[in-house]
Amino acid sequence: MTILVAGATGGVGKRVVKNLLEQNYRVRALVRDTAKAQNMLGDRVELFAADITIPETLKPEMMQGVSAVICCTGTKVQPVEGDTPTREKYYQGIKFYLPEVVDTPELVEYAGIKNLVKVVWQHISPATDKVLFDFANPNADIKEAWGAIDDVVMGGVSQSNIRLAENKAIFSGIVSTDNNGGFASVRTRNFEPPLDLSDYEGIELKVIGDGKRYKFITRCEGKWDGVGYCHSFDTVYNFPTTIRIPFQDLIPVFRAKTVTEASQFDAAKVYSMQLMLSKFEYDGELNPKFEAGSFSLEIEYIKAYGGQAKPQFVQISSAGVTRPNRPGINLEEEPPAVRMNEQLGGILTWKLRGEEAIKASGLTYTIIRPCALTEQPGDKVLVAEQGDNIRGQVSRDAIAQLCIQALNLPAAVNKTFEVREEQQGVTDWKKLFSNLQADT
The missing domain is CATH 2.60.120.430 (Galactose-binding lectin)
Incomplete structure (x- = not known):
């Protein structure tokens, strides 16, 4: 199977690529900078230069032979300070630093996702087939x-x-x-x-x-x-x-x-x-x-x-996307992304709009909303809930594994959920997805 990974050089994306290669998938990476991607991802990955915010770069040939898409794109957010020790603590979830957005959330999280799902929908095989x-x-x-x-x-x-x-x-x-x-x-x-x-x-x-x-x-x-x-x-x-x-x-x-x-x-x-x-x-x-x-x-x-439908599009979104301006929310108890949604260009609001574009596309999908992402090993049990209320942390390694598991499980089709990690252990993937309700 050929899997298209969008945002393949990001924190989750590069882990998705690594895990797919280890499981003998063929990987096509959708990246802005092929030189950077070549150095980061190696020679076994087929690179396709494109920018989801620029529709004309999303050529039909990028979908040739593709069975499913894992989308790890996202607005780049970084600590205002920008020095290396600060960045390490920031990305590991160790300490909060005042963040700033580098990209435009509306373009990346909404317009870009609309552009991508349009091309995918037009050129992907039926969800019930396996090439x-x-x-x-x-x-x-x-x-x-x-x-x-x-x-x-x-x-x-x-x-x-x-x-x-x-x-x-x-x-x-x-x-x-x-x-x-x-x-x-x-x-x-x-x-x-x-x-x-x-x-x-x-x-x-x-x-x-x-x-x-x-x-x-x-x-x-x-x-x-x-x-x-x-x-x-x-x-x-x-x-x-x-x-x-x-x-x-x-x-x-x-x-x-x-x-x-x-x-x-x-x-x-x-x-x-x-x-x-x-x-x-x-x-x-x-x-x-x-x-x-x-x-x-x-x-x-x-x-x-003639198989059971499986996800054609796996999206990494974020926990908290429905919380900005939700009645009864205590912002003091919420993570920084919720508290600072407006200062960050409405990043969560536009992520939610992107989710809506995926759901309206006609593709079978899985939308994963991680809690705060960390650089820790993915060796803890994952807990998935719906309703967008949970808080916590989850490893980028674990989210990468979760994306790949979703590809092959009919129980993951058309489900949106939040996820965090708990105690040490092994996640029962089928049980995790089976316990979730499909979107209405």
């Missing part, structure tokens, strides 16, 4: 994942390969029936760990074919030559076709023979995927569209479809 291979936006991992397995393993002479060109993967070659052969295929290495697609209905491929009938094969065990679960699909010559394969329709086979005693396909353990052109269908029947000779199948993507 597995985006051949239109390939990387080194995709190139190394696939390899040819032809009938030469059984004495035949067919030859095939898979290559990346013209924003597609092209499975092509020559299939021959000489020496009792008759199939060519490309297959992934075994996924480690196996993919858990149990939340989805099936696999979708978008292809341009040559009029021949092909097979899609997947496996739910790690054996290289074990039972495969197969589906045959027809292509139209030189015409884009979307193929949907429900998991329940997959046929268990072993070397083109059906395995009647095999259990139903287990989508929770997907070990590999394979594309094949074969002269055989199943149990000795011939492929009615098979022709020996050259062939070519172009694949734009492979994805899981």
Whole structure:
């Protein structure tokens, strides 16, 4: 999955990027200064130069292949004093110093968020889909994942390969029936760990074919030559076709023979995927569209479809956004951001307006409102509440972890909440999100 991180060089953003890379996500960072970002984030991050406050810099190509967005942008706030010891204490939440805003809150927290969600909404995949291979936006991992397995393993002479060109993967070659052969295929290495697609209905491929009938094969065990679960699909010559394969329709086979005693396909353990052109269908029947000779199948993507919706847009906001001018609020008990909202350009007011823009966008979302952010390790239990009443502190490390957990949990969809940390321990992420009410 490719995740777009906006505000990737900020205190939370750089931690989000680090955690995503450690969990083998592909990361595209939306940054103002690519030189600074390169030095801070390293070579594994794809950088995209843009400014959310300038709409024309938010190009559609920044969303190519993106599955979800984590937005860590925010108005820059710093202590008026500005010296290094003061700044360290300020950002660790150790001591309060008179703050000042560097940016314009209305532009960053509201207009910028509106600009960003507009582009995301126009170009992101449906919330119920999970892109597995985006051949239109390939990387080194995709190139190394696939390899040819032809009938030469059984004495035949067919030859095939898979290559990346013209924003597609092209499975092509020559299939021959000489020496009792008759199939060519490309297959992934075994996924480690196996993919858990149990939340989805099936696999979708978008292809341009040559009029021949092909097979899609997947496996739910790690054996290289074990039972495969197969589906045959027809292509139209030189015409884009979307193929949907429900998991329940997959046929268990072993070397083109059906395995009647095999259990139903287990989508929770997907070990590999394979594309094949074969002269055989199943149990000795011939492929009615098979022709020996050259062939070519172009694949734009492979994805899981029909899943439970998950967040497409995760936003870092702030606790206290509804408190300025709220009747009955005792400002002496409130954190500095609430007490000084007007002096700071209405920063919380504009954050709330930004939240409203996200909710009105049509995207599935999670809006996280941290209490005072600190530089402490993220090793405490997180407590989430709704109603915007809690106070406290929370580690930037913990918020970064929370963002990534939200991406994969349907229970996080369309929920807004405040969060702080408590005692040492491990957070039960599913329980945290399940205990929250969805926004109305």
